Amino acid sequence: MPPASAPGRLLAVLAAFDREHPALSLSDISRRAGLTLTTTHRLVGALTEWGALERDPGGVYHVGLRLWELAALAPRGPALRQIALPYLEDLYEATHENVQLAVRDGSEVVYTEWLSGRSAVGVRIQVGARWPLHATGVGLVLLAHGDSASQEAYCAGPLASFTPYTLTDAERLRRMLAEVRRTGVAVSSRQVTEDALSVAAPVRGPGGAVTAAVSVVVPQQDAQVAALIPAVRLAARGISRALGWQPAPDTADRTSE
Numbered sequence: 001m002p003p004a005s006a007p008g009r010l011l012a013v014l015a016a017f018d019r020e021h022p023a024l025s026l027s028d029i030s031r032r033a034g035l036t037l038t039t040t041h042r043l044v045g046a047l048t049e050w051g052a053l054e055r056d057p058g059g060v061y062h063v064g065l066r067l068w069e070l071a072a073l074a075p076r077g078p079a080l081r082q083i084a085l086p087y088l089e090d091l092y093e094a095t096h097e098n099v100q101l102a103v104r105d106g107s108e109v110v111y112t113e114w115l116s117g118r119s120a121v122g123v124r125i126q127v128g129a130r131w132p133l134h135a136t137g138v139g140l141v142l143l144a145h146g147d148s149a150s151q152e153a154y155c156a157g158p159l160a161s162f163t164p165y166t167l168t169d170a171e172r173l174r175r176m177l178a179e180v181r182r183t184g185v186a187v188s189s190r191q192v193t194e195d196a197l198s199v200a201a202p203v204r205g206p207g208g209a210v211t212a213a214v215s216v217v218v219p220q221q222d223a224q225v226a227a228l229i230p231a232v233r234l235a236a237r238g239i240s241r242a243l244g245w246q247p248a249p250d251t252a253d254r255t256s257e
Helices: 006-015 026-033 037-050 065-071 078-095 137-144 148-156 170-183 225-242
Strands: 053-055 061-063 098-105 108-115 130-132 186-189 196-204 210-219
Touching: 006 026, 006 037, 026 037, 037 053, 078 098, 078 108, 078 210, 078 225, 098 137, 108 137, 137 148, 137 170, 137 186, 137 196, 137 210, 148 170, 196 225, 210 225
Parallel strands: none
Antiparallel strands: 053 061, 098 108, 098 210, 108 130, 186 196, 196 210
């Protein structure tokens, strides 16, 4: 059913674009947005004039730079990435493996930065990608540090499976989240691909709330988890401090436990 309100129709036009459909014709937009061609033509014209969309010489539309300018103002997007990047680069230099930064959006994790190692394990992640919280290390961290009501609602819902090792049992997931809170890190093995393991740690904002998560992804076989944990914790703690977080005195030096 097509959106009834004017704002809903505008958002439907923008939502027609995604990672699999970055370039669309007017008829494509009309079909994917569920709108008539006449309505689509009018809305696309307004969005193009404002800069939210751009039209190439072949008549195909793309997301415009004006949206990128707005996205740059998001505190959990490019602004967070800019603060975190030096620490992510340090983590990459220490491991030469895939390094990731992510935030939570509802029941999904959204990747805001990704540094890829040249010979690192292949991952199905890129900036802007979304995955269910339970299937990734960063997602487990963010879910574990969410409020108890949202945790329970998530555990009670359907848990998508990507490999035979993906956490799809609610009770096992609850135990995993408790372990993440106890240890301060999440270790996710073979959940998205059977050859990868991730170690993730929480990034905290000024008030101490977990606002993001950082991880390193390595080949599952022969993964040196004990050696990776201090490096990931150090990167997460550095980003947290740069965001204004001040650890309690009794935890200030616990970066390698």
